[in-house]
Amino acid sequence: VLGLLGLKASTQELIILLLTVLSDQDCDVRVCACNALGQLGEKAASEEVVKVLLATLSDQDCGVRKVVCNALGRLGEKVASEEVTKGLLTALSEQDCDVRICACDALRRLGEKSANEELIKGLLNALIDKEC
Numbered sequence: 001v002l003g004l005l006g007l008k009a010s011t012q013e014l015i016i017l018l019l020t021v022l023s024d025q026d027c028d029v030r031v032c033a034c035n036a037l038g039q040l041g042e043k044a045a046s047e048e049v050v051k052v053l054l055a056t057l058s059d060q061d062c063g064v065r066k067v068v069c070n071a072l073g074r075l076g077e078k079v080a081s082e083e084v085t086k087g088l089l090t091a092l093s094e095q096d097c098d099v100r101i102c103a104c105d106a107l108r109r110l111g112e113k114s115a116n117e118e119l120i121k122g123l124l125n126a127l128i129d130k131e132c
Contacts, residue, residue, distance in 0.1 A: 015044050019052045027061040034064065038071030045078040054087045062096040069099060073106030080110040097131050 021033045034056065037044050056068045069091050072084055088110075091103035 015040070015046070015049060018044075019049065022052055022056050027059075027064055030056070030059065030061070030064045031067050034067040034071045038067070038074035041074050042076050042078050045075040049075070050079050050081070050084060054083065057087050057091060062094070062099055065091065065094065065099045066096070066102045069102035069106045073102075073109035076109060077111045084110065 015037070018033045018037050022030055024030055024033075034053070037049060037053070050072070053068050053072055057065055059065050059068070069088060072079065072088065085107070088103045088107050091099055092107075094100050094103070
């Protein structure tokens with residue numbers, strides 16, 4: 001619900017709260033926090049948010065990892081960096097098909113700024129993925 005408030009709710013206090021609950025024990029809470037950050041879009045795009053989301057890419061729950069990829073993509077080109085690209089490329093080799101699909105979509109959303117040879121190779125490998 002918080003993420004749906006969009007630009008009006010994208011205060012630093014809200015973002016800090018969402019980052020805090022990303023460490024909650026309940027994976028559903030972590031999923032909701034990631035979704036809300038993604039829905040805030042570029043207003044939530046900061047080094048701190050990216051750092052926490054990249055760390056959350058290693059969450060034990062594949063549902064959380066999936067929405068982290070989605071959130072990174074929704075933050076847009078503003079967060080396109082070598083570090084974000086590497087994190088999403090790692091997600092392309094995830095065991096879970098949904099995580100791999102979300103990583104592909106997130107890389108698409110980051111645009112040309114994230115393009116490099118390693119990225120192109122990873123996306124070409126994703127094209128031949130018979131499971132997804």
